[in-house]
Amino acid sequence: MAINWFKYSAPSTFYGLAGKMIPWFAIPSVVLFAVGLYIGFFVAPVDAVQGEAYRIIFIHVPASILSMFLYLVMAGYAALGLIFNTRLSSMMATALAPTGAMFAFISLWTGALWGKPMWGAWWVWDARLTSELILLFLYFGFIALHASIDDPRRADRAAALLAIVGSVNVPIIYFSVKWWNTLHQGSTIKFTGTSMHVAMQEAMFITLLACWFYAVAMALIRVRSIILERERNNLWVSELKEVNS
Amino acid sequence: MSVVEFFNMGGYAFYVWGSYGVTLLAFVIEILMVRHKRKITLQQVRLMREAGEEA
Amino acid sequence: MNQLSIFKLLNLVIRRDLLLAMRRRADVLTILVFFVLVVSLFPLGVGPEMDMLRKMAAGVLWVAALLASMLSLGRLFSADYLDGTLEQMMLAPQSLSVLVLGKMIAHWFVSGLPLVLMAPVLGLQFDMSVPALLVLMLSLLLGTPILSMLGAIGAALTLGLRGGGVLLSLLVLPLCIPVLIFGSGAVEAVTSGLSVVSNLSLIGALFVLCLVFTPWVTAQALRISME
Numbered sequence: 001m002a003i004n005w006f007k008y009s010a011p012s013t014f015y016g017l018a019g020k021m022i023p024w025f026a027i028p029s030v031v032l033f034a035v036g037l038y039i040g041f042f043v044a045p046v047d048a049v050q051g052e053a054y055r056i057i058f059i060h061v062p063a064s065i066l067s068m069f070l071y072l073v074m075a076g077y078a079a080l081g082l083i084f085n086t087r088l089s090s091m092m093a094t095a096l097a098p099t100g101a102m103f104a105f106i107s108l109w110t111g112a113l114w115g116k117p118m119w120g121a122w123w124v125w126d127a128r129l130t131s132e133l134i135l136l137f138l139y140f141g142f143i144a145l146h147a148s149i150d151d152p153r154r155a156d157r158a159a160a161l162l163a164i165v166g167s168v169n170v171p172i173i174y175f176s177v178k179w180w181n182t183l184h185q186g187s188t189i190k191f192t193g194t195s196m197h198v199a200m201q202e203a204m205f206i207t208l209l210a211c212w213f214y215a216v217a218m219a220l221i222r223v224r225s226i227i228l229e230r231e232r233n234n235l236w237v238s239e240l241k242e243v244n245s
Numbered sequence: 246m247s248v249v250e251f252f253n254m255g256g257y258a259f260y261v262w263g264s265y266g267v268t269l270l271a272f273v274i275e276i277l278m279v280r281h282k283r284k285i286t287l288q289q290v291r292l293m294r295e296a297g298e299e300a
Numbered sequence: 301m302n303q304l305s306i307f308k309l310l311n312l313v314i315r316r317d318l319l320l321a322m323r324r325r326a327d328v329l330t331i332l333v334f335f336v337l338v339v340s341l342f343p344l345g346v347g348p349e350m351d352m353l354r355k356m357a358a359g360v361l362w363v364a365a366l367l368a369s370m371l372s373l374g375r376l377f378s379a380d381y382l383d384g385t386l387e388q389m390m391l392a393p394q395s396l397s398v399l400v401l402g403k404m405i406a407h408w409f410v411s412g413l414p415l416v417l418m419a420p421v422l423g424l425q426f427d428m429s430v431p432a433l434l435v436l437m438l439s440l441l442l443g444t445p446i447l448s449m450l451g452a453i454g455a456a457l458t459l460g461l462r463g464g465g466v467l468l469s470l471l472v473l474p475l476c477i478p479v480l481i482f483g484s485g486a487v488e489a490v491t492s493g494l495s496v497v498s499n500l501s502l503i504g505a506l507f508v509l510c511l512v513f514t515p516w517v518t519a520q521a522l523r524i525s526m527e
Contacts, residue, residue, distance in 0.1 A: 041251075052255035056264045063268070098278075102271050110264040117260050137474040144470055148461050157524040158457045162471060165453060165517060169475050172506075176478035180485060214272070221279045225286040238294045242287060 009088050011227045012236045018220045018227075025220065029213035036206030044199040053117045057200070060110040062208040063103045064128070066215055067135060068170075070100035074142070075167035078160030088223075090156035091230070093163065094146055095222035099215045101139035107132050127178035134173050138166045152230060309394050313402025314409070320379070321410045327372065332414050335368040339422045350427050357426035358436060358487030362480050365415045365440060366447060370469045372411040373451040376403060377459055377522070390526060396519040404445075404452050404515065412444030428487075435490045435500075439483040442503045446479050449514040456521035478506060 040058040047054040074096040081090030111129055112122045123129065142159050149155035231237050238244075254261045304312075321328060342360045343353055380386040389399050419440055420433045428436065454472035458464040486499035 046255065051257060053257035053260055055254070055261050059264060059268050099275065102275055106268050106271055109267050113260045113264045117257055134474050134477060137470070141471045141474065144467055145457060148458075148463065148467055154524060154527070158521065161453075161517065161521050161524060162457060165475065169478075172478050173474070176481045176502075180481045218275060218279055221283065225279075225282045228286045228290055232290045232293050237290055238297075243290050243294065 009086055011088050011091065011231055012234070014088055015224055015227045018224050022217055022220050025213045025217035029210050029217060032206050032210035032213060036203050036210055039199055039206065040203035044203055045197055047200075050118060053114065054200075056110050056114045058203050058207045060107060060114060061204055062211040063110065064107040064132060065208060066211050067100055067104035067107050067132065070096055070103060070215060071135060071138065071163075071170065072167060074100060075160075075163040078156075078163040082157055082160040082164070087156075087230070088227075090160065091223050091226045092219065093160065094156070095219045095226055096215070097139060097143050097146070098222070099218045101136060101143065103211070103215070104132060104136040104139055108136065125181065127174065127181045130177045130181070131170075131174045134177075135170065138170070142166070304394060306395075306398055309398055310402045310405070313399055314406045317403055317406030318409060321406070327375065328410050328414065331368050331372050331411050332418060334371060335364050335415055335418060336422060338364040338367060340425065343425065353426045354428060354491070357423060357428050358432070358484040358491075360426070361419055361422060361436060362440075362443075362484045365419070365444060366473065366476055366480060368415060369411055369444060369447040369451060370472065372407065373448075373455045373468055373472070374458075374465050376407050376452055376455040378455075378464075381459055381526075386522070387526065390522065396522065397515040400452065400456075400518045400522070401515040404448050404518075407452070408445045408448040412440075412448055415444060416440045429491065432487055432491050435496050436487045439486045439500060439503060442500065442507055443479045443483040446503070446507055446510050447476055449510040449518075450475050450479075452518045453514060453521055456518045456525055459522070459525040479503065482506070 037058065040055060044055075046052055074093045077089040077096065078093040080086055081088075081093060108129070111132070115124060115129075116122050142163055145162055146155045146159040149158060228237060252258060252262075339360055342356070346352065346356070377386060380389070390396055392399070416437055419436055423433045423436055451468075451472050454468045454475075457471065458468045461467065482499045482503045486496045486503070489496045489499055
């Protein structure tokens with residue numbers, strides 16, 4: 001390995017750091033959820049067009065944004081791991097995937113529950129919904145490929161390549177679905193252009209932050225397990241106090 | 246706004262609480278899974294170490 | 301080692317793979333039969349109303365072509381992997397990307413081209429008009445090579461894995477969605493009297509994009525899987 005120009009890129013050092021960082025993400029996440037949902041449910045007014053149902057937005061939009069954002073972050077980490085052969089970034093990519101897939105699922109679920117009262121159907125082949133579904137498939141592909149390769153090094157590298165190919169494809173898929181959707185005007189139902197109240201924007205932004213903190217906390221806990229699993233033959237692992245207790 | 250009114254969500258109770266309920270469920274399941282994985286991993290590491298000490 | 305030009309090398313790889321494929325003609329036929337079978341199942345499932353069948357013909361044929369080309373992908377590298385040829389190819393001084401491109405082209409000749417030739421016959425089952433059939437063939441002609449190229453990435457990544465076939469489809473099918481959309485979109489455009497140029501040129505763009513990048517990406521995937 002090259003010189004350790006970034007101390008915390010060594011899994012043994014990062015293990016301890018991650019442990020210290022988890023509460024700094026988990027606690028703000030809980031607080032921000034409480035504040036964001038309080039504003040969302042008690043301060044933000046009822047929407048003129050959509051009534052109370054619009055309040056799904058405070059979880060639907062953050063989940064959708066994070067599911068896409070996490071895919072890009074995951075592909076970025078995977079690419080770093082592939083190019084510079086840094087083990088930790090590959091582990092981070094693996095740790096992020098399940099959380100990203102979960103947000104994609106929440107986005108689809110809440111989208112369906114929002115669509116039913118607003119559009120009259122659980123599912124419409126809207127460009128965004130369809131792309132989100134495909135994104136979920138891409139997450140499944142990443143997780144499944146990683147899980148089916150026994151050698152961790154090959155698993156990291158193969159999944160990384162898939163993630164990169166997938167992230168190049170995401171915009172192509174999005175625009176092709178959007179274009180396909182405009183061709184089939186029959187099923188297109190557009191959002192009504194209501195201007196958002198300031199409190200609505202605030203609440204949405206705060207829950208977005210809360211989701212982000214949550215995702216980081218989850219990834220950190222998961223990456224700690226992955227580090228332990230991969231490094232279990234090393235001396236530093238057997239000297240940890242959680243192992244000795 | 247009364248409590249009943251709040252939970253009724255202007256008739257959209259099923260949709261709104263269905264969204265938040267499933268989200269909460271997903272979060273709880275993920276947290277449990279992550280903690281379970283940590284427990285299992287620690288157990289494995291301990292087993293490995295004990296096997297190593299005996300050898 | 302004498303210097304081989306790229307085209308000579310391509311020619312060699314393609315001829316070798318085609319020769320091997322011809323020795324196992326049953327495999328090629330299986331794919332074709334699968335394609336015909338899937339397409340023929342649809343009218344039985346949705347009913348024989350000609351109006352509806354005409355509407356869904358392009359989509360059905362395209363989805364069936366997509367599934368049929370998934371079937372043969374598992375064999376793209378596995379035979380060479382098992383008998384050690386692939387290892388020799390990676391050690392060879394020639395560019396692995398070019399070798400991979402040759403294998404992709406050979407794969408298309410065996411599994412893509414028969415589908416293109418078979419498609420108009422099946423289109424008649426769905427009462428498609430002659431211009432629609434021509435556009436369908438054209439879109440398949442441009443689109444099926446993309447399926448072979450994208451599929452090769454998946455085949456290289458899942459090389460030698462248990463349950464590789466299902467995994468391969470899970471990895472590759474989402475990536476193929478744009479091809480499906482533009483391919484069946486072109487046929488739909490011609491039946492509703494619109495211009496097919498935009499659809500076909502978008503498939504053409506995807507084709508060029510894949511031609512440039514996928515051989516290299518597949519070569520990288522092979523290196524990852526083989527080390």
